[in-house]
Every structure is written in structure tokens, then in C-alpha cells.
Amino acid sequence: MRLRMMREKMVLVQRMIQGAMPKQLKKVRDRNYLHNTEIMLTKVKMPLPDMMAAVLAMDESVLDVDQVKNLIKFCPTKEEMELLKGYTGDKENLEKCEQYFLELMKVPRVESKLRVFSFKIQFLSHVWWCLLYFSLCLIQLCFFLFARYRI
Secondary structure, three states, X not given: OHHHHHHHHHHHHHHHHHOOOOHHHHHHHOHHHHHXXXXXXXXXXXXXXXXXXXXXXXXXXXXXXXXXXXXXXXOOOHHHHHHHHXXXXXXXXXXXXXXXXXXXXXXOXXXXXXXXXXXXXXXXXXXXXXHHHHHHHHHHHHHHHHHHHOO
16 A cells, blocks of 8 residues: 555656646645645745755754754655656746755755754753753652661
């Protein structure tokens, strides 16, 4: 079932790139995926090249962890990347979702870089929570020792 859906998606993307499928059919077939990608891109509110520059620079002031997680979620698959590599037409004619995929394809191993960026953003908060948990355990140990040995 899942393999069949992947094949259908590959065929759909291939037809979309070649322009063989009318736009209304494109929107009906893959409407949710395209719609969710469009919503995510409008939330970022910056041009695609600037967004990729911020990812490569790992600039935490430009993108927050939720935006980076959304970028990870909407990374193109290898099959979609292969199909988009074959596109020779005008890039302005593509929808914003496909332009986003093309922009992501310019960065090698983009999904791995996005995951590292997400880890970098969350690292200090994770360390802070670990220290907080450790201090709470230490306080409980002290109370236990005081109660046990009446120090």
C-alpha cells in the first residue's frame, strides 16, 4: 500500500514537472501536501535564498526551532529531488513549494544540516533541564539523608 502511494506520488511529481497535468488536477491530488508546505513557507516570512543562508550559517536569530522542524518535515524525498533535477523550464513558473525544493537541493545533505541546526538550538535548554533535574535529585537525596541519619 505504502509503496503504491510512493509510486503514485513519483508519477504525479513527474507529470507536474513536465507540465502534462492540468493545475486543477495537481491541486486535487496532492492538495494537502502542497497546502501544508505553502503554510509553512508563509510562516517563515523570508525569501528562500535568505532562509537557506540562515540555515547554512546556523543563525538562531533568524529561525527558531519550530521553523527548523517544519523545514525538516517538508524536505523533498530523493525521488522528488531526482525529478526536479530534470526540470529545464523557467523556475518562476513553478509553484512556491517546488521552488522551495529546488532551493533545498542547492545545499548538500540539507536534511542532516537542518537536524544539526535543530540540535544546536535546543542544546542549551536540554542542558538546563538536565541540570535542574540533577539539582532536584540532589536536594531529595539531602532530605533523605537528613531524615535517615538525623544530621
